Amino acid sequence: MIDNPYYTHDFHGDYDLIGIGALDLEEGGSIPDCRLAVATFGTLNEAKDNAILIPTWYSGTHQIWRDAYIGPDHALDPSKYFIVCVDQIGNGLSTSPHNATGVNAEIAMSNFPRVRIGDNVVAQERLLREHFGIERLALVTGGSMGAQQTYEWAVRFPDKVLRAAPIAGTARNTPGDFLIAEIMREAILSDPGWNGGEYTSHTQVVDGLTRQAHIWGVLGFSTEFWKQEVWRAMEFESLDAFLTGFLEPYFTAMDPNALLTQSWAWQRGDVSRHTGGDLAAALGRITAKTFVIPIDEDQLFPVRDCAAEQELIKGSELRVVEDVLGHLGLFAVAPTYMPQIDRHLADLLAIEV
Amino acid sequence: MIDNPYYTHDFHGDYDLIGIGALDLEEGGSIPDCRLAVATFGTLNEAKDNAILIPTWYSGTHQIWRDAYIGPDHALDPSKYFIVCVDQIGNGLSTSPHNATGVNAEIAMSNFPRVRIGDNVVAQERLLREHFGIERLALVTGGSMGAQQTYEWAVRFPDKVLRAAPIAGTARNTPGDFLIAEIMREAILSDPGWNGGEYTSHTQVVDGLTRQAHIWGVLGFSTEFWKQEVWRAMEFESLDAFLTGFLEPYFTAMDPNALLTQSWAWQRGDVSRHTGGDLAAALGRITAKTFVIPIDEDQLFPVRDCAAEQELIKGSELRVVEDVLGHLGLFAVAPTYMPQIDRHLADLLAIEV
Known part of the structure; x- marks a missing residue:
C-alpha cells in the first residue's frame, strides 16, 4: 500500500x-x-x-x-x-x-x-x-x-x-488512438524511477508523469486552444503557468501504475x-x-x-x-x-x- | 567527432x-x-x-x-x-x-x-x-x-x-506546435544515455530516439493514416512492422544533438x-x-x-x-x-x- x-x-x-x-x-x-x-x-x-x-x-x-x-x-x-x-x-x-x-x-x-x-x-x-x-x-x-x-x-x-x-x-x-495512449505509457515506462512498477512513492516517477502531462497538453487540447490562449480564461497568466500550475500538478499527483492499468484497457x-x-x-x-x-x-x-x-x-x-x-x-x-x-x-x- | x-x-x-x-x-x-x-x-x-x-x-x-x-x-x-x-x-x-x-x-x-x-x-x-x-x-x-x-x-x-x-x-x-516539438525534445532529453549532450555514440540514445519516433508516428501522420492502414501500400504487413521497419530505424539512425539543434530553431x-x-x-x-x-x-x-x-x-x-x-x-x-x-x-x- x-x-x-x-x-x-x-x-x-x-x-x-x-x-x-x-x-x-x-x-x-x-x-x-x-x-x-x-x-x-x-x-x-x-x-x-x-x-x-x-x-x-x-x-x-x-x-x-x-x-x-x-x-x-x-x-x-x-x-x-x-x-x-x-x-x-x-x-x-x-x-x-x-x-x-x-x-x-x-x-x-x-x-x-x-x-x-x-x-x-x-x-x-x-x-x-x-x-x-x-x-x-x-x-x-x-x-x-x-x-x-x-x-x-x-x-x-x-x-x-x-x-x-x-x-x-x-x-x-482506432489504431491511431492506441498509439496516442502508447506514447503516454512510454513517458511513464521510460522513467527509471518507475522501476518496473515497483517504486515506493509516486513522486519517484515525477519526471515520467510530467512528460505524460505535456503529451496530454498537446493531444488532449487542440492547437486552437493554445493559439487562442484559452488558458487565460482559467486565470493563468502564461502558457508556462498553465503547464506548471495546472496540467503538471494534475498528473503528477496520480499513481503511475494506476494510469498504466487504465491506459492498457483504453488501448484495447x-x-x-x-x-x-x-x-x-x-x-x-x-x-x-x-x-x-x-x-x-x-x-x-x-x-x-x-x-x-x-x-x-x-x-x-x-x-x-x-x-x-x-x-x-x-x-x-x-x-x-x-x-x-x-x-x-x-x-x-x-x-x- | x-x-x-x-x-x-x-x-x-x-x-x-x-x-x-x-x-x-x-x-x-x-x-x-x-x-x-x-x-x-x-x-x-x-x-x-x-x-x-x-x-x-x-x-x-x-x-x-x-x-x-x-x-x-x-x-x-x-x-x-x-x-x-x-x-x-x-x-x-x-x-x-x-x-x-x-x-x-x-x-x-x-x-x-x-x-x-x-x-x-x-x-x-x-x-x-x-x-x-x-x-x-x-x-x-x-x-x-x-x-x-x-x-x-x-x-x-x-x-x-x-x-x-x-x-x-x-x-x-504557434504555441501548440511549440509544445509538439517540446514533447519530441523531451523524449531525447529524458534518455539517460543522452548524458547532457555528451554521449559518445548516437546509439546510446536509442531509447529516446525510439520514443521520439513514436511521437512522430502519432503527430506526423493522421489518425486516418492509421485507421486506413496506409502503411500497407508501403509494403508493410502490420502496424508493428511499419514502426520497427520504417519509423524507428529512420529516427534512431540520426544524431540526437542534431535533432535538438533543429527543433530548438523550429520552435522559435x-x-x-x-x-x-x-x-x-x-x-x-x-x-x-x-x-x-x-x-x-x-x-x-x-x-x-x-x-x-x-x-x-x-x-x-x-x-x-x-x-x-x-x-x-x-x-x-x-x-x-x-x-x-x-x-x-x-x-x-x-x-x-
Whole structure:
C-alpha cells in the first residue's frame, strides 16, 4: 500500500468502497477482493427504473462528474434520478495496484493483472444488481474511457440499457488512438524511477508523469486552444503557468501504475470482441436509444471516427459538441460546454423507450 | 567527432561541403567555420535568374528533395532551373554538434550554440551570393522547417525572392506546435544515455530516439493514416512492422544533438521578430508571389494556421494539398501527393513577376 493523498476522501469527497467479491478477468487471473469506489446522487425509486450509471475516464474519478455534470441545474438531476458513478478498476480509488493489500496483496504493484473494459462492465453490472437491486438503467453515459464502457454496456447487456450517451469516445479503439495512449505509457515506462512498477512513492516517477502531462497538453487540447490562449480564461497568466500550475500538478499527483492499468484497457476497448471482430454486428446488438456525442476538436476520438460508429447503431443520433478545448473539453471548463451536454442528455432522457 | 554512418555520402549521395566563414548568431556566439552541405541540380544560366533555393526540414536533408521532388518530370526541373538544396545548420551534414572538429571543436556536442531560422537564412544568402553569385531567386520553397526558412527569406530579403512556396509550415510558429516539438525534445532529453549532450555514440540514445519516433508516428501522420492502414501500400504487413521497419530505424539512425539543434530553431520560427512582433507587418513586407501550400491532414501546421497567414500576404494564394499522411505527406509517399505539389509549383513558376 502506497500512501497517496490524491486518492482520499480529502480530495474526492464522499464515496463508498463496495466489495463485489472475486472478479475473474478476461485476460486471466482475478482480483480476489474487488472493491469499487462508488458515489451516488439522488434516490432510487421503488420501481428501480430511474438509475443512471456513469463509469469514469482515464485518470478521472467520480469527482469531475459530481462537480461539473450532476446537479439540479443539469440533465443529470439527482431530484429525478438515482445516479451511480463507479470509479473504474485501477483508477486509484477502486482496487488498484498501489492500494492492493490484505487478500489483494498478491496483485499489488507490478503484479496487478490486466483489466479490460469488459471486466469493468461485468463488475459494474454485478455491483448494480447485487448491491442496489438495479436490473435496468435509464441511461449509461460517460466520457472517453467512460464512453468505451458505455458502448460495452450497450452491446454486452442490451436488455439492461435503455439509453446510452457515449461522449468523446469510441466503441472500438482506432489504431491511431492506441498509439496516442502508447506514447503516454512510454513517458511513464521510460522513467527509471518507475522501476518496473515497483517504486515506493509516486513522486519517484515525477519526471515520467510530467512528460505524460505535456503529451496530454498537446493531444488532449487542440492547437486552437493554445493559439487562442484559452488558458487565460482559467486565470493563468502564461502558457508556462498553465503547464506548471495546472496540467503538471494534475498528473503528477496520480499513481503511475494506476494510469498504466487504465491506459492498457483504453488501448484495447473494442465491442467487436463479442462478435468475432465484426463491429457492425456488435453495434447492431444495441437496443438502447443512443446519442453519440463527440467533441469537434477532439484529436483522440475525432468526430469522423465517432460518426462512422454512430451510423451502425439503429435509431441513433450524432450530437457534436463544439469545444475548442478538444478532448479535455470533458473537464467542462468552457462555459459553452455543459449547456450543450445538458441539452443532448435532456433530449435523450426525454425520449420514451 | 562522432562517427555516424547516416551522415555520409553513402546515404546522401553527392553533395559539397561549402565553407562560408564565421557565422555570428542571433542568440550570440558564432560558428567559427560554418560549412553548409549543398546539393545542386541543373545549371545556372548566364543571367543567373533561374536559381531555386530549397532549405531542408527537421530531421531531413537534401536527399528527399533529390529523390522525390526534383527531376525532368517535376516542376523542379533541372533542365530549366539551377536548384540549390542547402542542408540546414545542425542537420548532421552541415556543421552540426557531432561533426564540429578542428576550428569548430569549441562548439562540439553540448557546446553547440543556439541557431535560429534567421541564422540559416543569413548563411544561405551568403552562400548563394559569395559562392554562386546569385542575387535573386526565381523561387524559394521548402517543407515544414523549410517553409519556415522560406517565409524568413521572403520577409528578410524581399528583393531577392521572386516567388515563395512554403509547404506545410508557418511564418510564425504557434504555441501548440511549440509544445509538439517540446514533447519530441523531451523524449531525447529524458534518455539517460543522452548524458547532457555528451554521449559518445548516437546509439546510446536509442531509447529516446525510439520514443521520439513514436511521437512522430502519432503527430506526423493522421489518425486516418492509421485507421486506413496506409502503411500497407508501403509494403508493410502490420502496424508493428511499419514502426520497427520504417519509423524507428529512420529516427534512431540520426544524431540526437542534431535533432535538438533543429527543433530548438523550429520552435522559435517567427518572421515577426523583424517587426516587433507584428505578424501582419512582417508578412506585409513580402513582395514575392507566394503560394501557401498546407496539407489538409497536417496536425503540426493545420490548414487554418497557414490560411490565416496567407491572408496577410499580398497577392498570395492558398493551395491546399490533400494527403491522408498528414505532415509526413512531405515524404511524398502517396502517389497523389507529387502531382499536386508539381501542379502548384508549376503554376507558381509560370507566373511572370
